[in-house]
Amino acid sequence: MGVDIESICGGKGTCGKCKVRIEEGFWGNYGIRSHMDNLSPIGEAEKKMLTPRQQHDGYRLACQARIHGDVVVFVPEETAVGKQVVRKAAREIPIKLKPAVRKYYVEMVSPTLHDTCGDWERLQAELGKSLNLSDLAIDYPVLHRLQNVIRRENWKVTVSVWMNREVIKIEPGLVEKAYGLAVDIGTTTVAVYLCDLDTGEVVATASMINPQVAYGEDVITRISYSVTREDGLRSMNRAIIKGLNQLAGQAAAKARIKRSDIVDMTVVGNTCMHHIFLNLDPQYLGRSPFSSGIHHSIDVKARDLGLKISPGAYVHILPVEASFVGADNVGVLIAEEPYHQDDMVLIIDVGTNGELILGNRDRLIASSCATGPAFEGAGIKYGLRAAPGAIEKIRIDPDTRDVRFKVVGEENWNTGSGARGICGSGIIDAVAQLFAAGIIDKTGRFSTDLDCPRLRATEDGPAFVIAWAGETSIDQDIVVCQQDIRNLQLAKGAMYAGAKIMMRHLGVERLDKIIMAGAFGSYIDKESAAIIGLFPDCTQQNVFAVGNAAGAGARIALLNVDKRVEAVEMACQVEYIELAAEPTFGKVFSQAMWFPHMKDSFPHLKHLPRRKVAR
Numbered sequence: 001m002g003v004d005i006e007s008i009c010g011g012k013g014t015c016g017k018c019k020v021r022i023e024e025g026f027w028g029n030y031g032i033r034s035h036m037d038n039l040s041p042i043g044e045a046e047k048k049m050l051t052p053r054q055q056h057d058g059y060r061l062a063c064q065a066r067i068h069g070d071v072v073v074f075v076p077e078e079t080a081v082g083k084q085v086v087r088k089a090a091r092e093i094p095i096k097l098k099p100a101v102r103k104y105y106v107e108m109v110s111p112t113l114h115d116t117c118g119d120w121e122r123l124q125a126e127l128g129k130s131l132n133l134s135d136l137a138i139d140y141p142v143l144h145r146l147q148n149v150i151r152r153e154n155w156k157v158t159v160s161v162w163m164n165r166e167v168i169k170i171e172p173g174l175v176e177k178a179y180g181l182a183v184d185i186g187t188t189t190v191a192v193y194l195c196d197l198d199t200g201e202v203v204a205t206a207s208m209i210n211p212q213v214a215y216g217e218d219v220i221t222r223i224s225y226s227v228t229r230e231d232g233l234r235s236m237n238r239a240i241i242k243g244l245n246q247l248a249g250q251a252a253a254k255a256r257i258k259r260s261d262i263v264d265m266t267v268v269g270n271t272c273m274h275h276i277f278l279n280l281d282p283q284y285l286g287r288s289p290f291s292s293g294i295h296h297s298i299d300v301k302a303r304d305l306g307l308k309i310s311p312g313a314y315v316h317i318l319p320v321e322a323s324f325v326g327a328d329n330v331g332v333l334i335a336e337e338p339y340h341q342d343d344m345v346l347i348i349d350v351g352t353n354g355e356l357i358l359g360n361r362d363r364l365i366a367s368s369c370a371t372g373p374a375f376e377g378a379g380i381k382y383g384l385r386a387a388p389g390a391i392e393k394i395r396i397d398p399d400t401r402d403v404r405f406k407v408v409g410e411e412n413w414n415t416g417s418g419a420r421g422i423c424g425s426g427i428i429d430a431v432a433q434l435f436a437a438g439i440i441d442k443t444g445r446f447s448t449d450l451d452c453p454r455l456r457a458t459e460d461g462p463a464f465v466i467a468w469a470g471e472t473s474i475d476q477d478i479v480v481c482q483q484d485i486r487n488l489q490l491a492k493g494a495m496y497a498g499a500k501i502m503m504r505h506l507g508v509e510r511l512d513k514i515i516m517a518g519a520f521g522s523y524i525d526k527e528s529a530a531i532i533g534l535f536p537d538c539t540q541q542n543v544f545a546v547g548n549a550a551g552a553g554a555r556i557a558l559l560n561v562d563k564r565v566e567a568v569e570m571a572c573q574v575e576y577i578e579l580a581a582e583p584t585f586g587k588v589f590s591q592a593m594w595f596p597h598m599k600d601s602f603p604h605l606k607h608l609p610r611r612k613v614a615r
């Protein structure tokens with residue numbers, strides 16, 4: 001019925017986010033009698049996820065309960081998928097222009113009885129003579145249209161030439177503008193940047209939640225969906241192609257052009273998204289030895305992929321580094337260019353799957369760590385994606401332990417009563433502030449002896465109230481509980497441990513610069529990230545949030561073909577470290593779960609008030 005329901009585990013019955021309530025009785029307006037007996041009996045997964053009180057109140061998991069008759073279903077606000085705020089705005093980046101596709105205007109001499117050279121040969125000769133383009137090929141469907149098109153404007157045409165090798169489009173008369181689309185396929189969000197290929201300007205952007213979210217929230221769930229369903233890969237491939245066609249249409253409409261005016265496209269995405277986009281089986285990415293179908297970059301005709309841009313256009317997919325370090329990471333590399341720097345740089349892409357790059361011009365290593373979905377607000381009792389109503393910033397007064405918060409979609413702090421839950425940046429803030437205010441200790445345990453009305457015992461252990469029921473739209477207190485803190489510790493511990501092992505590999509003691517990439521990274525408070533120990537110590541001035549660097553990489557590759565070559569070289573040069581194979585990983589990880597760390601020192605946090613951080 002078009003009601004979107006949260007489904008973080010992809011319908012496996014393990015996340016508990018899809019709770020709905022059955023309303024029993026006769027409903028005159030629908031003419032039906034709704035009864036619990038019209039559903040399959042409550043199963044084990046539901047018993048685990050629903051408290052006895054919820055079971056008594058008629059709650060069920062939407063993904064588990066089967067409908068055998070009429071029922072009226074109430075979808076609580078926290079279960080309905082909010083329209084996620086897709087934070088992938090394009091940032092200003094200087095790019096030297098050298099696009100793959102250029103448009104050329106050509107005037108030809110029409111044939112006579114004494115000059116019956118073929119139309120294509122005539123165009124080829126003219127392109128060779130006036131523009132010095134030789135050995136050109138022509139896309140077969142373009143050849144099909146050639147005869148009619150060149151006659152429409154009296155032998156004057158504009159041809160789009162790809163890589164000085166192939167004519168991919170032909171239009172009657174003079175057409176000045178050429179457009180390309182840079183695409184970033186994230187596990188959760190998809191963003192497209194429509195660019196003018198002559199000026200490099202971003203003329204329109206569009207974004208959406210990745211439609212594959214319906215098949216599972218993270219890459220592992222999607223890989224298993226492709227394995228367990230016969231048409232799993234096809235469904236997910238169709239979903240992303242349809243989504244991209246929609247986004248291309250939206251961006252084109254904003255720029256007042258036609259979708260078919262887009263003559264080039266570049267794509268980045270993690271290895272799983274890359275495979276599903278190319279309709280390549282992702283199952284081998286998920287099992288040892290984790291090999292991918294292709295590492296190298298590849299150019300595929302848009303029409304072969306089902307993309308409805310100019311049909312002869314090529315889609316350039318950037319190379320992948322390893323099974324869990326994908327083309328998105330290569331995009332980050334060519335955008336940030338650590339290989340041109342002397343500083344020891346750590347780039348972290350914070351997401352469901354954390355990706356890390358460490359090094360400088362001498363050597364670069366990369367790794368990835370499964371951080372779990374806590375940073376996206378999943379696995380957190382009141383966790384939400386960054387949708388309107390999600391608490392995104394939190395401050396706790398260390399003396400009064402009073403809380404101020406800011407909600408996505410609201411201008412000011414603590415205004416209105418629209419809070420529905422807490423998103424990833426809010427959770428990081430909450431935990432950092434709880435720690436800084438002495439409400440939790442270094443190990444993450446609540447200091448239960450504090451006299452504070454917000455701190456209370458619940459059936460899940462101690463919990464701290466961030467928003468009182470009256471400040472929310474769900475009529476419940478929004479709390480951070482002990483399990484939430486544990487889940488965040490697992491995620492941040494994995495990031496930190498990854499960085500630490502990589503530093504050991506390079507024999508590095510300290511970091512000169514930290515770059516937080518990824519749309520989510522831009523919204524994390526730098527100080528909160530440092531306080532919880534998301535990464536090793538570094539001066540705050542040298543911690544940068546660069547936004548969607550993967551998307552920036554896709555734009556750079558769209559506008560400069562030399563960068564496509566550089567991307568391939570770098571993907572081959574970066575050494576991949578498999579963290580799971582590190583014998584010390586377990587120990588490093590458990591130490592990194594402490595706030596900010598069990599043993600490491602943080603001289604750059606010394607400026608914070610004494611109570612704030614135990615050093």
Ligand code: FES
Pocket residue numbers: 006007008009010011012013014015016017018061062063064
């Ligand atoms: S329990 Fe996760 S979608 Fe139903």
